[in-house]
Amino acid sequence: MNEAFLEEMAEILEEDIGNITPDYSLSKENFDSLAIVATLALIDDIFEVTVSGKELRKVKDIGSILRLVEKAMGK
Amino acid sequence: MxxxxxxxxxxxxxxxxxxxxxxxxxxxxxxxxxxxxxxxxxxxxxxxxxxxxxxxxxxxxxxxxxxxxxxxxxxxxxxxxxxxxxxxxxxxxxxxxxxxxxxxxxxxxxxxxxxxxxxxxxxxxxxxxxxxxxxxxxxxxxxxxxxxxxxxxxxxxxxxxxxxxxxxxxxxxxCEEEMIGPFIFGTDGSGAEKLIVPAGGHRRPIDSSTAIELVCDDGIKRSPENLYMDGAEIFNFTLDRVPQMIKDLLNKSETKFDDVGYFIFHQANRFMLETLRKKIKIPKDKFCINNEYFANTVSATIPMALEIEFNDGKIKNNDLVMLAGFGVGLSWGATLIKVLF
The missing domain is CATH 3.40.47.10 (Thiolase/Chalcone synthase)
Structure with missing residues (x-):
């Protein structure tokens, strides 16, 4: 699990770091257009890959974001 | 001459x-x-x-x-x-x-x-x-x-x-020296629908159906007469194209990165600009983000930003300034200028 990624996700979601786990649930309320764009920037910065905005909009939890990243990295 | x-x-x-x-x-x-x-x-x-x-x-x-x-x-x-x-x-x-x-x-x-x-x-x-x-x-x-x-x-x-x-x-x-140029341009019309007003032209003329608002997949209500922007895909496009465009322009103009005195990119929003600045590794003091009071005025942001930075003394006559625009089309372009106000 990438600590830097989770820390930044906590910042984006305005949530306490302790609450950010792979099961952390994402909805239209907490994962809005600003948060999605911020997450794209974060993924580009940390993992140096691009994931599709359309796919990212569909994810339901943090773990799914990491699976999208792994797919983009060809893992 | x-x-x-x-x-x-x-x-x-x-x-x-x-x-x-x-x-x-x-x-x-x-x-x-x-x-x-x-x-x-x-x-x-x-x-x-x-x-x-x-x-x-x-x-x-x-x-x-x-x-x-x-x-x-x-x-x-x-x-x-x-x-x-x-x-x-x-x-x-x-x-x-x-x-x-x-x-x-x-x-x-x-x-x-x-x-x-x-x-x-x-x-x-x-x-x-x-x-x-x-x-x-x-x-x-x-x-x-x-x-x-x-x-x-x-x-x-x-x-x-x-x-x-x-x-x-x-x-x-x-004069002998170039005051504007060279240029780099790029186009990718496959991204046309990422930033579009779908109705009102001849492809989809305005009728009673085009005013009807529907909830889009981002949860926001819009009608086909409204502007639609897929912010995430526009952002991805920018991260993908702009850094390469900057490299291409430096190569084409045979200019060293450090010789560019100031960078003025299309003033989309601070988040996008900061992300680009970090990715391209432009020092903060050479990078313009000044649209706090005029926002994203599309093709007018670069000249508005240029006017402000000149008036504030951040750009002086004959300084080498890189300009870059990117967005709807999808379309992008960059050039080097020296102003002579």
Missing amino acids: NNKACIKGIASYLPDYQLTNEELSEKYPEWNVEKIYKKTGISSRSIVAPGECVSDMAVAAAQKLFNKKVCVKEEIECLILCTQSPDYFLPSTACIIQDRLELPKGIAAFDYNLGCSGYIYGLAIAKSLIETGIFNNIILITAETYTKYLNPTDKSVRTIFGDGAAATFLCAKK
Whole structure:
């Protein structure tokens, strides 16, 4: 699990770091257009890959974001 | 000695009404004032009054150039307008502006349709016309009223876009060095639907169905007559294309990265600009983010930013400045300039 990624996700979601786990649930309320764009920037910065905005909009939890990243990295 | 095109002056116009973060936050309580500012870097946006159009703003901006004595009406030979929100389908809004400004009837006037890359194109067109000897003095106006296209409930774009116009005077100068150029351009029309007003043209004319608002997949209500922006995909496109474009321009111009004195990119929003700055590794003190009070005015952001940075002393005459525009189309372009105000 990438600590830097989770820390930044906590910042984006305005949530306490302790609450950010792979099961952390994402909805239209907490994962809005600003948060999605911020997450794209974060993924580009940390993992140096691009994931599709359309796919990212569909994810339901943090773990799914990491699976999208792994797919983009060809893992 | 050859004639070289140079940028001699810029004047901007912003509509009176300021849409503040406080007002937006009242409408979208889930986004507070601090959050809107932190994410966009924008405190307020200028919005046209009902009935106020691109020609009105363009006339006001150009009139400021004359008032500041940057140029006189009698010497103008060509008027170029970049807009995607013209007064009419036809005639060209540039023709209306010629009449309203009482410019000589012996001038050329035309519109071209581009968005955030529009200022770079305008410089390329003006340079070509001047350096081939067709004209000596050109006014290039970039003006948009994008807010007319926005659904009032669409917080994703209402926080970002503002209306405004910038008029740039370009003229021929006898010298050896390049004052504008070279250029890099790029186009990817496969991304046309990422930033689009779907209805209102001939592909989908306005009828009773086009005004119906539907909830889109981002949870926001829009009708096909409204502007749709897939912010995430536009952001990805920017991260993908802009750093490469900057490298290509440095290679083409045989310029070292450190020799560029200042960078002015299309002022989309602070978050996008900061991400690009970090990715391209541009030092903070060489990078312009100054649209706090004019927001994203599409093709007008670069000249507006340039005017402010010059007036603030961050750019001086003959400094080497890199300009880059990117967005709707998808379309992108970059160039190097030296101003001579």
